[in-house]
Amino acid sequence: MLIYIIRRLFYAIPILLGVNLLTFTLFFVVNSPDDMAVSQLGAKYVTPEAIQLWKEKNGYDRPLFYNPDAAGSDSLTETIFFSKSLRLFAFDFGRSESGRDITTDISTRMWPSLAVAVPSFLVGIWVNICVALLVVMFHATRLDRWIVFVFVAMMSISYLFYIIGGQYLVAKTWRLVPISGFHAHGQFWKFLILPVLVGVVAGIGAGARWYRTLFLEEANQDYVRTARAKGASEIRILFRHILPNALIPILTGIVVLIPSLFMGGLLIESFFGIPGLGSYMLDAIKSQDFAIVRSMVFIGSILYIIGLILTDISYTWADPRLRLD
Amino acid sequence: MKPLLLWSDLLIYLLVLMLCLFFLRLRGDPQTREHWRRVFSTRLGMVTFTLILVYVGIALLDSLHFRRALEPVEGTQSTERFYDNQVTSALDVMLAGMGERFERTYSSPFALISFAKENMKDENGALYRDFPQLEHAGRHLATPADRWTDVLKKSITALIWGLLISAVVVGMQWAFLRRSSLPWYASWLTQTAVICLAVWLVLISPYYHVLGTDRGGADVAYQSIKGVRTAVLLGTLATLIMLPIAVTLGVMAGYFKGRVDDVVQYLYTTMSSIPGILLIAASVLLFQVYIDLHPDFFSTGMEKADARFIALCFILGVTSWSSLCRLIRGETLKISQLEFVQAAHAFGVSHSRIVTRHILPNVVHIILITFVLDFSSLVLAEAVLSYIGVGIDPAMGSWGNMINSARSELSREPVVWWTLSGAFFFMFVLVLAANLFADLVRDAFDPRTGSRVATA
Numbered sequence: 001m002l003i004y005i006i007r008r009l010f011y012a013i014p015i016l017l018g019v020n021l022l023t024f025t026l027f028f029v030v031n032s033p034d035d036m037a038v039s040q041l042g043a044k045y046v047t048p049e050a051i052q053l054w055k056e057k058n059g060y061d062r063p064l065f066y067n068p069d070a071a072g073s074d075s076l077t078e079t080i081f082f083s084k085s086l087r088l089f090a091f092d093f094g095r096s097e098s099g100r101d102i103t104t105d106i107s108t109r110m111w112p113s114l115a116v117a118v119p120s121f122l123v124g125i126w127v128n129i130c131v132a133l134l135v136v137m138f139h140a141t142r143l144d145r146w147i148v149f150v151f152v153a154m155m156s157i158s159y160l161f162y163i164i165g166g167q168y169l170v171a172k173t174w175r176l177v178p179i180s181g182f183h184a185h186g187q188f189w190k191f192l193i194l195p196v197l198v199g200v201v202a203g204i205g206a207g208a209r210w211y212r213t214l215f216l217e218e219a220n221q222d223y224v225r226t227a228r229a230k231g232a233s234e235i236r237i238l239f240r241h242i243l244p245n246a247l248i249p250i251l252t253g254i255v256v257l258i259p260s261l262f263m264g265g266l267l268i269e270s271f272f273g274i275p276g277l278g279s280y281m282l283d284a285i286k287s288q289d290f291a292i293v294r295s296m297v298f299i300g301s302i303l304y305i306i307g308l309i310l311t312d313i314s315y316t317w318a319d320p321r322l323r324l325d
Numbered sequence: 326m327k328p329l330l331l332w333s334d335l336l337i338y339l340l341v342l343m344l345c346l347f348f349l350r351l352r353g354d355p356q357t358r359e360h361w362r363r364v365f366s367t368r369l370g371m372v373t374f375t376l377i378l379v380y381v382g383i384a385l386l387d388s389l390h391f392r393r394a395l396e397p398v399e400g401t402q403s404t405e406r407f408y409d410n411q412v413t414s415a416l417d418v419m420l421a422g423m424g425e426r427f428e429r430t431y432s433s434p435f436a437l438i439s440f441a442k443e444n445m446k447d448e449n450g451a452l453y454r455d456f457p458q459l460e461h462a463g464r465h466l467a468t469p470a471d472r473w474t475d476v477l478k479k480s481i482t483a484l485i486w487g488l489l490i491s492a493v494v495v496g497m498q499w500a501f502l503r504r505s506s507l508p509w510y511a512s513w514l515t516q517t518a519v520i521c522l523a524v525w526l527v528l529i530s531p532y533y534h535v536l537g538t539d540r541g542g543a544d545v546a547y548q549s550i551k552g553v554r555t556a557v558l559l560g561t562l563a564t565l566i567m568l569p570i571a572v573t574l575g576v577m578a579g580y581f582k583g584r585v586d587d588v589v590q591y592l593y594t595t596m597s598s599i600p601g602i603l604l605i606a607a608s609v610l611l612f613q614v615y616i617d618l619h620p621d622f623f624s625t626g627m628e629k630a631d632a633r634f635i636a637l638c639f640i641l642g643v644t645s646w647s648s649l650c651r652l653i654r655g656e657t658l659k660i661s662q663l664e665f666v667q668a669a670h671a672f673g674v675s676h677s678r679i680v681t682r683h684i685l686p687n688v689v690h691i692i693l694i695t696f697v698l699d700f701s702s703l704v705l706a707e708a709v710l711s712y713i714g715v716g717i718d719p720a721m722g723s724w725g726n727m728i729n730s731a732r733s734e735l736s737r738e739p740v741v742w743w744t745l746s747g748a749f750f751f752m753f754v755l756v757l758a759a760n761l762f763a764d765l766v767r768d769a770f771d772p773r774t775g776s777r778v779a780t781a
Contacts, residue, residue: 015591019599157753160728161749164745168740266602285715296600297607301598304597304599
């Protein structure tokens with residue numbers, strides 16, 4: 001098991017290197033440091049001297065991949081690729097274009113993000129599975145068809161409307177919770193209820209529908225018929241027979257959700273004014289701060305890869321027949 | 326009048342042509358025909374497909390662009406014609422100037438007065454503060470009290486006209502299709518409803534703002550209709566850009582295996598491990614910087630918005646091929662183990678021939694299913710991207726931009742709800758129709774679900 005994890009981590013290195021190379025190409029080759037200087041300085045102050053000064057200040061006055069002027073190994077390290085991209089591997093994110101330390105920013109903004117994302121993720125999965133199991137009980141009836149239609153309809157509503165609608169109904173009309181904002185101490189849960197609720201409700205359509213197909217696939221298997229023939233109750237069949245057997249596809253599906261956590265986090269945090277990583281990203285995108293975007297891309301891919309590894313590990317738990325080696 | 330061909334116009338017509346050819350080609354295959362028959366033998370399939378066609382039709386009409394000729398200025402002796410900087414489309418003409426009736430600011434649906442009070446002068450020159458009358462709503466009324474009876478009267482006239490027109494349209498189809506076993510009546514009902522709605526909108530909009538006006542005073546109904554083209558084009562174009570990449574790489578990986586497979590797997594793992602939204606945002610920003618640095622490339626604002634739009638489609642396509650590639654690779658791996666491929670190898674058939682004759686036809690269903698499934702998610706993604714600020718250029722109408730500019734309006738008192746309603750309605754109908762249709766297509770074409778339905 002341990003060997004497997006270590007091997008998977010080694011596999012991750014070329015992938016992260018690829019991610020880095022890709023973002024590097026995007027940010028420095030397509031869009032040269034000169035272009036960046038121009039857009040950061042604003043068109044008014046663009047003189048060759050100002051551009052040079054900006055590049056020196058932000059460390060962009062070096063060659064991209066290979067520095068012929070430096071001696072020995074420095075010819076590879078005294079480059080933009082090394083100083084801006086490879087240093088991400090040591091979690092050294094450097095400074096943003098506005099001069100703030102990205103690492104401290106990320107470590108303080110991580111907690112509000114987690115406080116929203118983890119509950120909505122877990123509660124979301126739980127609610128979806130419960131709803132799906134409930135629907136499976138009514139399989140092949142008229143009610144089932146209507147519920148599936150409602151699921152599709154819920155999927156067809158943009159995430160934005162869920163947020164806007166939730167804020168309007170729960171926070172403005174019923175005045176149950178604050179519309180937006182965040183407080184690190186004391187009654188911080190008050191600010192979390194609505195974002196989590198919106199995240200869960202917005203996910204029901206797609207999620208429950210997906211679990212329903214998984215469960216139905218299992219419900220047609222022979223062992224279910226056997227269980228029914230033995231006289232097991234429907235509830236018991238659902239929870240003791242179908243659910244454990246559907247766990248593997250469920251776990252696979254959950255990893256697919258991790259990137260969408262990012263997207264959801266971005267919107268939820270910006271609408272609800274939560275000072276997390278999502279709103280950090282959004283601000284970076286809006287102010288065209290590529291240093292932050294670059295670091296967040298890197299972190300995002302690390303999270304994705306860790307998610308993949310965790311799924312593989314959880315397979316062994318869900319299915320005792322599987323061995324990782 | 327001077328026709329103006331935007332790049333996206335060209336693409337949309339090419340797209341429709343390609344799709345038609347694709348479907349015609351597929352018709353030749355009896356098995357595929359059987360699948361399509363299964364899709365269209367349901368009422369739901371008919372209704373949703375009709376709705377999708379309506380949206381595509383609106384998008385096509387909105388893609389016939391031209392620039393109006395300006396009246397020559399009095400007193401100048403020049404033979405040169407000048408053209409309006411504003412780009413007009415055939416749809417604008419059909420909507421009878423609906424987009425040109427601007428108000429000062431917000432007004433609610435069917436309102437006669439503005440939403441905000443303004444300082445005005447009465448006949449004696451004294452200042453007073455009240456809700457001003459709208460410029461393009463209810464001017465024909467004698468008293469404001471007549472409004473609802475007038476709306477009712479106009480609606481009934483519109484309904485009669487709508488029914489007449491749909492009787493002609495449906496009647497012509499009925500003459501050809503009455504012996505068909507498919508449930509055409511479902512489609513005809515939908516067509517009647519759409520035609521009545523369209524006629525009503527065109528007839529009543531010169532007198533009222535059906536969905537009110539937004540902060541800038543623009544008609545919300547008009548903007549919502551203008552968003553159709555953006556959504557339809559984005560949903561199809563991005564997938565079509567993604568298809569060749571995904572299919573080529575996927576088939577290559579599954580067919581040649583070994584090194585090629587390793588490289589392709591590495592590529593798509595790398596791509597999928599980057600959070601898509603970040604990659605898209607970064608790419609769009611880069612393109613935006615590029616446009617900002619080269620402003621002289623585009624002669625009208627519309628052309629600039631168009632370039633950004635096409636870039637967005639490309640970016641969405643290039644960043645989203647990994648999941649389809651993975652599916653096709655798996656399927657190709659499976660197919661290339663089968664006997665008929667082995668037999669073809671034994672006969673010495675060339676690689677390219679095996680791929681085109683034996684492998685591609687067997688993965689077409691995956692491509693088709695992905696195409697219809699991705700459409701709705703792309704439409705939804707557009708709204709989110711525009712909200713973040715990396716989507717459609719604000720000069721080009723899109724539902725995302727409408728939502729973005731309207732998001733804080735629910736917190737006003739009294740509530741401004743109508744600016745969101747238009748985008749919500751049009752987007753919801755399109756995405757719902759696309760989702761339901763995609764489900765039907767998947768059920769009909771996916772051999773896995775097919776067998777499940779058969780055994781269940």
